Amino acid sequence: xxxxxxxxxxxxxxxxxxxxxxxxxxxxxxxxxxxxxxxxxxxxxxxxxxxxxxxxxxxxxxxxxxxxxxxxxxxxxxxxxxxxxxxxxxxxxxxxxxxxxxxxxxxxxxxxxxxxxxxxxxxxxxxxxxxxxxxxxxxxxxxxxxxxxxxxxxxxxxxxxxxxxxxxxxxxxxxxxxxxxxxxxxxxxxxxxxxxxxxxxxxxxxxxxxxxxxxxxxxxxxxxxxxxxxxxxxxxxxxxxxxxxxxxxxxxxxxxxxxxxxxxxxxxxxxxxxxxxxxxxxxxxxxxxxxxxxxxxxxxxxxxxxxxxxxxxxxxxxxxxxxxxxxxxxxxxxxxxxxxxxxxxxxxxxxxxxxxxxxxxxxxxxxxxxxxxxxxxxxxxxxxxxxxxxxxxxxxxxxxxxxxxxxxxxxxxxxxxxxxxxxxxxxxxxxxxxxxxxxxxxxxxxxxxxxxxxxxxxxxxxxxxxxxxxxxxxxxxxxxxxxxxxxxxxxxxxxxxxxxxxxxxxxxxxxxxxxxxxxxxxxxxxxxxxxxxxxxxxxxxxxxxxxxxxxxxxxxxxxxxxxxxxxxxxxxxxxxxxxxxxxxxxxxxxxxxxxxxxxxxxxxxxxxxxxxxxxxxxxxxxxxxxxxxxxxxxxxxxxxxxxxxxxxxxxxxxxxxxxxxxxxxxxxxxxxxxxxxxxxxxxxxxxxxxxx
Numbered sequence: 175x176x177x178x179x180x181x182x183x184x185x186x187x188x189x190x191x192x193x194x195x196x197x198x199x200x201x202x203x204x205x206x207x208x209x210x211x212x213x214x215x216x217x218x219x220x221x222x223x224x225x226x227x228x229x230x231x232x233x234x235x236x237x238x239x240x241x242x243x244x245x246x247x248x249x250x251x252x253x254x255x256x257x258x259x260x261x262x263x264x265x266x267x268x269x270x271x272x273x274x275x276x277x278x279x280x281x282x283x284x285x286x287x288x289x290x291x292x293x294x295x296x297x298x299x300x301x302x303x304x305x306x307x308x309x310x311x312x313x314x315x316x317x318x319x320x321x322x323x324x325x326x327x328x329x330x331x332x333x334x335x336x337x338x339x340x341x342x343x344x345x346x347x348x349x350x351x352x353x354x355x356x357x358x359x360x361x362x363x364x365x366x367x368x369x370x371x372x373x374x375x376x377x378x379x380x381x382x383x384x385x386x387x388x389x390x391x392x393x394x395x396x397x398x399x400x401x402x403x404x405x406x407x408x409x410x411x412x413x414x415x416x417x418x419x420x421x422x423x424x425x426x427x428x429x430x431x432x433x434x435x436x437x438x439x440x441x442x443x444x445x446x447x448x449x450x451x452x453x454x455x456x457x458x459x460x461x462x463x464x465x466x467x468x469x470x471x472x473x474x475x476x477x478x479x480x481x482x483x484x485x486x487x488x489x490x491x492x493x494x495x496x497x498x499x500x501x502x503x504x505x506x507x508x509x510x511x512x513x514x515x516x517x518x519x520x521x522x523x524x525x526x527x528x529x530x531x532x533x534x535x536x537x538x539x540x541x542x543x544x545x546x547x548x549x550x551x552x553x554x555x556x557x558x559x560x561x562x563x564x565x566x567x568x569x570x571x572x573x574x575x576x577x578x579x580x581x582x583x584x585x586x587x588x589x590x591x592x593x594x595x596x597x598x599x600x601x602x603x604x605x606x607x608x609x610x611x612x613x614x615x616x617x618x619x620x621x622x623x624x625x626x627x628x629x630x631x632x633x634x635x636x637x638x639x640x641x642x643x644x645x646x647x648x649x650x651x652x653x654x655x656x657x658x659x660x661x662x663x664x665x666x667x668x669x670x671x672x673x674x675x676x677x678x679x680x681x682x683x684x685x686x687x688x689x690x691x692x693x694x695x696x697x698x699x700x701x702x703x704x705x706x707x708x709x710x711x712x713x714x715x716x717x718x719x720x721x722x723x724x725x726x727x728x729x730x731x732x733x734x735x736x737x738x739x740x741x742x743x744x745x746x747x748x749x750x751x752x753x754x755x756x757x758x759x760x761x762x763x764x765x766x767x768x769x770x771x772x773x774x775x776x777x778x779x780x781x782x783x784x785x786x787x788x789x790x791x792x793x794x795x796x797x798x799x800x801x802x803x804x805x806x807x808x809x810x811x812x813x814x815x816x817x818x819x820x821x822x823x824x825x826x827x828x829x830x831x832x833x834x835x836x837x838x839x840x841x842x843x844x845x846x847x848x849x850x851x852x853x854x855x856x857x858x859x860x861x862x863x864x865x866x
Contacts, residue, residue: 177307177368178315181300184361185319188296189326190333191355195293196221197334198351199260199286202344205763205855206267207274208702208730215610216278218535222528224287228294229524233517235295236302244370247292247299251359251366254288259352261285261345289355296362297323298520303369305513313513320520321443328435335425340859390511395522401506402526403533404554405499409434410534411548412495415475418612418632419545420487425860429488430495437499441507451504458566458577461559464501465584467494468556472549472591476598498555505562539610544599549592556584605713609705616713626650626820627713629684629706636706637684638820639714646715649689650820652753652786658812658826658841659751659784663690665836666748678747678776680731680764681754682706685716688724697724698745700731732764735772745776753786760792760860766853770801770829782830788823792863797853798827800846808833812841 200217207213235243266281268274297320305316338347390398413430441449451460471494474482482490511519538547563577599606604627605616615630623645628638638650654660666675667690674694679687682701691697697720701707707726710717717724727734731754738744750773754761763769765785773783787794795811802809810833815823827844828837850862 177365178304180361180365180368181304182319182322184358184365185297185300185323186326187354187358187361188293189323190330191351191358192225192290192293193327193330194334194338195260195286195290195351197339198344198347199262199282201339202262202348202856203278203281205732205766205768206262207278208733208763213274213278215536216275217282219532220279220282221290222531224290225294226521226524226528228291228296229298229517229521231291232295232299232302233521236299236517240370240372244366247295247366248363250288250292250295251363254292255356255359257285257288258355259348260289260355261348292362293355293358298517300362300365300369301520302513302517303365305516307369316513316516317507317510318443321439321441321449324435324438324442328432328439331428331431331435335428335859336861340861343854343857345856390515390518394509394511395518397509398506398519398522399526399529401502401509401558402523403530404526404551404558405434405437405495405502406527406530407534407547408495408498408530408551408555410531411545411551412491414534415545415548416488416491418634420482420491420633421484425864426488429492433492433496434499437496437503440500441504449504449507451500452508454566454573457504457508458563458573460497460501460504461562461566461577462580464494464497465556465559465580467497468552468559469584469587469591470494472552472588472595475549475595476591501562502555502558505558505565508565539608543608544596544606545608545613546596549588549595553585553588553592556581556588559584605709607705607709609703611703611705614703614705614709616709627684629709629714635822636681637686637714639684639686639716640820647689647719648820650686651822652788652824653686653689654814654816654818654821654824656816656840657814657821657824658828659687659749659753659786660690661812661837661840662749662782662784662826662828665834667692667695669834670748675749676745676747676778678735678745678750680750680752682710682717682726683753684714685710685720685724687751687753688716688720688722691720691722691724693721695722697722698727698747699724700727700729700734702728702730704728732769732772735776739772739775746778747776748778748781750777750781750783751786752783760794762853762858762860763855765794765797765801766855766858767801767804768855770805774805779831782828782833785827785829786824787827788825791865792860793865794863795825795827795844796847796850797863798829799844800850800852802829803846804852807831809844810837810841811844812837 196217200213204213235246238246262281262285266277266284268277301316301319304319305313308316342350409430413427416430417426441451443449451457471491474487474490506523510516534547559581560578563574563581566574566577603615604618607614612631617628617630618625618641619628620626623640623642625641626638627641629636635651640646640648640650649655649660655664663675663677672694674696675692676696677687677698679697679699682699683706685699688697707728735745752764752773754764770783777783785794785798787798799809807829808831810828811825812828813823813825847862851857
């Protein structure tokens, strides 16, 4: 019992630290590489690959002599302790436009590679050691520790965004994590010393009830991989659909991931280690619920014109993902081998998870032109119901026939609604382009003089334009004449007279801001996604017909501005428009003290920075007000609620050394949040900015 408790506590701590370190380190290096999608993509590849490497190491080590197991693992823990604390070396900060992916991989490997490898290996390795020390009748309990490890991961998932990030800066987080890792290393070393101590040989393994005693064949191992890959892929696909196409709500991604982890806990813990899935009645009830949910999700993709109400869509897709995860992970639990093969079992789980995650996260955006992976995965989940129905355990033949009939009906239903979804997606857009940053769709609505084209990124509109030639240069959407940016540009044009006005814009969208350009003006637009530039040139006319040809600069705006300042080339802008905060994926590195300092370096003494902070779920005006106060600047909030259909309600916050009196005729000074420090690269958090 003492060894069981020690193993369980060590496994929970290792999983907690394993999940906690991923956002902790990625957030630290995010500003160094421009906060682009490449940081998250490469980080995902790194951590998935290293998790797989940790499971492979555990599988290799457990087959070695006990004395060698102890020596090797203690050496790994000691080497990991030597690289602490996990603070990225500032010398590794990129100085130019080199290979960002390679630099990120090297930086992550040097900073957290050894600690992460040791944490990844902990759960399978300690479970194997514990199984060798238990009596044969008790060994089936060892798989319960896998549920415990997922409980630790779930705790970290909930702790970081709500308890860690809002209250501690990145350096404090790194040092606290490093101290916690030191405690883990001591605990793990103690378990390793006790479990691998020389002594009487371990009693022979006894198979789990219902589990294969013989070495698992290739077919069984392939089933493990497939059953792990499907829910992993569904997790990413459903999360992308929920956050981009249903509601751009910050932290919404936590819901599907929490349910995914919970499914492991349900099927590997409870009822004396049997879990809550196994059993002929329970198994078929879970299966029937999952099959119904897959059909409902496929229907939900195109129901109500593809805009299913949020109160229906979020519970539907969250519940569907949970049920699919329970069934797949439950079938995994049913196929788990005798404890002597558990490291191979976990290795296949890690391989399947990596295949599913990397396939959806990296491969799909590069080979698919739309979000076709979700209907495809729903079809795969329905197809997986066929063998699950056949293997549903003992019962009357009619019960099995009913389950098989339900699975076949689900396959037909998902296929029908999937085809309808593909048809609706093609019919609802005149163009669509996909990249690592998401799916861009161009839609056209209305007719005659009122016909407009819109650019959509998921469910967020990024600008629209009239198609009629005489109305094409009218400012639309968030850039109306009475919006904060419209008033600021009009004021600067009036004050400059015939002299040119220099404008820097962060985010191109359709290029609507260029409708304010005069022939003598100079507009510089920083755009991160090359596909946005191509779409703006191909399907909209703001760029092509601008009175002043814009200077389009690809790349992260903040990095570009910092490099221009370092090269002695300040922009000398009269206005800098920062428009990047309308979705749930807020580029925080554009809204920190360091970012504002870069903007000020490019600003003329009487210039101003205009932040577009319209957001249904985040109150960012107080955040900007605190930044302005921190730098000794003034802030002015301007809200606009136009009646015209082609204009959108907006909130802009203007920041300047002194707000011109002409701009103070409307709006008010925003109030900084009480007792809240300014956002910095080291400390920031969206939780405090949420609208409740």
